[in-house]
Amino acid sequence: MTGSIRSLLHPRTVAVIGASNDPSRIGGRPIEAMLLNSFMGEIYPVNPKYKTVQGLKTYPSISEVPARVDTAIIAVPAALTVEALRDCANAGVQSAIVFSSGFAEVGSSGREAQDAISAIAREQGIRVLGPNCLGSFHAESGWFGTFANAPSMIRLRSGPLGIVSQSGAYGAHVFLASQMRGLGATYWVSTGNEADVSVAEIIQFFASAPEVEIIVAYAEGVQDGPRLKEAFRMARVARKPVIFLKSGRSVAGAEAAATHTASLAGADSIYDALFRQYGVHRARTTEEAVHVAYSCQFGRFPKGRRIGVQTVSGGVGIQLADACEDFGLDVPELPDVAQKQLKELVPFASARNPVDFTAQVLNDPAVMKNAVGIAIEAGGCDAQIVYLSSVPGVQSARVSTLQIFKDIRDRYPDEHISLCFIASEEVTREYEALGYPCFQEPQHAIRSLAALARFHDSFDRPAEKTSFQDTRAAAIPARGPVSEMEAKRILANAGIRVVREVLVNSATEAVEAWRSFGCPVVLKIASADIPHKTEIGGVVLDLNDEGRVFAAYELLRSRASDLVPGARVDGVVVAEMVFGGVEAVAGIVVDPVFGPAVMFGLGGVLIEVLKDVVFRLAPFDAKEARQMIDEIRGRAVLDGVRGGQACDIDALAGALSRLSVFAHRHQGAIASVDINPLIVLPDGVVAVDALIVLREDVLHEA
Template sequence: MTHQLEPMLRPKSVAIIGASNTPSRIGGRPINAMKNAGYKGEIYPVNPNYETIQDLPAFASIQDVPKGVDCAIIAVAAKVAVQTLRDCADQGVKSAVMFTSGFAEQSDEGARAQREITGIAKESGMKIIGPNCLGVFNISAGWYGTFSNAPGALLHPPGSIGIVSQSGAYGAHVFAVSQLRGVRSNYWVTTGNESDVDVAEVIEYYAQNPEVKVVLAYAEGMKDADRVCRALEMARDAEKPVIFMKVGKTDAGAAAAASHTASLAGADAVYDALFKQYGVYRAETTEEFVDIAYACQFGNYPKGRKIDLQTISGGVGVQMADASVKYGLDVAPLPKATQKKLKELIPFAGVNNPVDFTAQALNDPKLMEANIEMTIEEADFDSHIVYLAGVPASPFTRDACREIFANIRKKYPDEVMMMSLIGPQDIVEPFEKMNIPCFEDPSLTVRAMAALTYFGEVFSRGRPDKPSALPKGALPAPVEPIAEHEAKKVLNSIGVPVTREELVQSAEEAVKVWQKIGGAVVMKIASPDILHKTEIGGVLLKLNSEKEVAEGYATLIDRAKKAKPNAKIDGVIVAEMVSGGVETVMGVVCDPVFGPAVMFGLGGVFVEVLKDVTFRLAPFGVDEAHRMINEIQGRAMLDGVRGAPPSDLNALAEALSKLSVYAAENADKIETIDVNPFIVLPEGAVAVDALIVPKGDAS
């Protein structure tokens, strides 16, 4: 590899500045750990007070160390740490791991010093991790640039997992817990204050490193959107699962005019969009974080959602079936012919799916083998879970279970299979060697299989489609507040269909437009200073006579002048009354880190009360828009209910994609966009109302 983090994560020579002769001290722990782990590179302790440190020759300063140091550990006080880094840069040190705290996390003065560290990294090209971090390690290389207790938690040989965490303490916690769970990691990086190297850059390194197959990442927030997206894209393209725990809240930067999009973009909506877009699995707890990593390290991903559940307990079968539905897996019944054959094997068995082969398997374990093989042979399942409780641990059935699954694995090496069983590591290990992950809790087994299925889908679909360019006649983004009718002109120019309507300045003109439309109309006040018309009674519905339309014009003008005496009034919009279809809402919000994100959901109670919405970062293509549409809880409404015809999903997806392209191309000009409602018809779709808030007008 030629990645710039190579000298930090696979150094051939290490200097420990602030080295200690006491192995338990911060400056002594890395030396002790590397010596015990058999690190093959050069170790240079730096401390002017010693001639030798832990039986190694010591150096008074970094200037005295032989040239060609790949990585320096900085374990000195904050007041001299910055100068120490400068000295390292002057000596051509390629990277630095900075334990020292007392920077941006502590004070304004510390923040200024941290900016100096960033400057040193940029000027010299030396990669710096930290300050205020617990360090890094690479187990297979015996490289322990850390003062954490994590090396003492090592229980397994190094494997294919790469861990990266902004939090040092949590990173150490995850490593210890994952070792207990049987997760075999190799690389471990904590980024601390991220003066230079951040979580995204480490993910990028893992994506390119052939030794890493699965990435575990933890962060409170991100600063470099382009790097984050690039890193996650690289991991996805390399078919490496990224399991992410994102905690904390971010201000979406869109307190604009109480718009739906802004109010719904809260805490983590933009991060959810990021993760969905790049095929990242978001874990909510440490248990889930580690469980999914454990399952992924076996490297088998289902090609679809059809799951086969085999069980020795009918009750547990029900639990697994419920969990499968919860996690979106398809518990499809076995073919009738196969069910009949299974009944002949075990008359009292449940043979639909789950398959309950009952305790009869204790008397004749080969019946279980026949059940599973017949299911694999005759039914088209993508994955299999077998629940056996303590049967594999019993001295009466232990050897038979191992033999059965060895036979199954030999015949069907590519079937994606998990087991739920109760037993110590020596019972579990033989099945793991057969490439069968093992869990105690049957419902969590299903959750893990659902995660593998998710990654299987992500990897099979490959790169998303590129979004289409905007039409040549697309209008520029407004730089000042505009009224609804102007906002809809913008939308129409980019290919988002809008209602037939006209702006009028008199009752007579209103009547003429009503006559031209030839049916019931909606009338609305048009003013760039009145963004929420319903709050002042500025919308009138179902007007369908000359008298109603003329009086409606006068009513709207009167209400606007009374409610907002100083508002600029452009006139009244007379628009066709759209009937039928499904009300949806779409919009744009500008995140301070990731830029414009597009929101979609169903209208009415779904958005007002249930907040049933989803987001994506702009821009995106029609395929991603379809995935958005399929994510909302009320998705079935678009398929037609109570005899209503299905909605035109292609028209909806096209509009979402075009809105995303427009938002991306005008990211520096637009704060928010609301299109509410956007009515999806059996053929086509139409924007009924629209709001565009330019940058600087969010108050």
């Protein structure tokens, strides 16, 4: 499989079907580009109309090409494409790039032809890029399997970047922006309609290709969720940063069932969960993607988020500190010993962090060298940002300033130091050659640094150790809707603690149950036909005397028969009231592309109004669950507020992990799960209410 993908990206023999003598035409552009850029391989034009094309011997059909063809470029009208691809497969061509449009992107009229392309690829083993794509290129070998004007975009011949994009035009934009930022690319790939080869598969190739160190990808949607997850896993294991630009919604969408959890989900939420889980940086703009990728090429990923800020401007130092907070970085006050040393160096400097060594550097450039050294050695930070204004480009200071940063790099070869200044491209390249990421806009430096720190966390994260064998999971019933009590029994058997409760069928039994609990109770109508009990007043809280329990039972039975006539009522649930702790919500939603995901959030206004929830794709371990918990905006509530006790985070993480394994094991049966509320106590968690919704096909089988 990898070999055939390589044939698309780095072929040695290329056939161009629909080859043209006119370099301005789609069938002529790849040939001209390869000829002008000394393609390290053989080119075989195919067109029955010509004896030669652009000086090359031309063949009437692919079957008459006298060599084993690695990849064929198909540049013929859509109506001829399927037959051309079939001819390639019959001739033993390993792979093909289909430029032609007029397939699934135009609707049902083109879907049948695209399905035929997929079938040929699947049945005959030929790999296909496209249709409706701009192809691929590998500038180092002179391979230009594209009709984009790629050679004119190239300023740097090669580099550590691999780019893949569903959109060819946007992928070309990303490539050019990267080139202009000083970041060279090894491979560039456009996948188009993805009748066969997808963005995910190209990322897998990049993850295993030693010449690619950084991956930038763009997609509107993904059809093969498991493959994308595996691609991200491979990249993380290979310690290769992935920067992903994702727009729109997933092709299939996230089909929301009528549950609280599902209503909070959506394709974008699931993509965010996937990116966070696998350490992928989701860029919101091209500029952000390029700046982050640019920073990655220097290969220094901070081990933490403690940042030392040094500047020639106190005002910019404040801006940098603010930006660090915005992007989740810490600007700690430097230790007393470091502040003392800095004050001795520049008595009028600000030495707390940010460190303002002022314009004194123009009079004595060595001040800067010593100040940076003190901050690194005594500051206890994980990375440094140095704002220099225009100093590196000042003619009188250029040589001495560059020498200072040569000395700093020699002394601290592993320290991540981002520089912020405005100077010519020539000056900037001098500092980049020393291993310094350079930025004109300080905020870009901060945002990129935050991404690098997250990459380090992801690379150093051990592999998940979710144990399927040790996690219990009850069978999912297939006889109809699941009642609340049955839902909680199922979850309890999966290792999630649930509230004590009993089902009763008379007011007298309700009173007896209350007495046996010896505490205040809740009464709830028990009916799988009434999944949302509160909507009919089917819950009565905080009952702690015989008369109220008796009356509540009669009230609930009356409401059920009056408001939901015909509903099957199993009885009334009597459950203990749970006091204290923090009310949370957990659940499962099954995304059509990526499968089951677990949702977690805090209850009340935080989830109803602010939608303060996070998702993770199942299954995951307790370590991942803790990271998930830490991402909610209301996280501090779990540590205890206004004198309250801190919640049991270990128990919460364990419950979420067990829920994820349950979701994974039963994804073929469940549509969604709600645990609302899930009470997080100082000594554990307990599910108070639960709803399991089965898939429609499971219900229909019952």
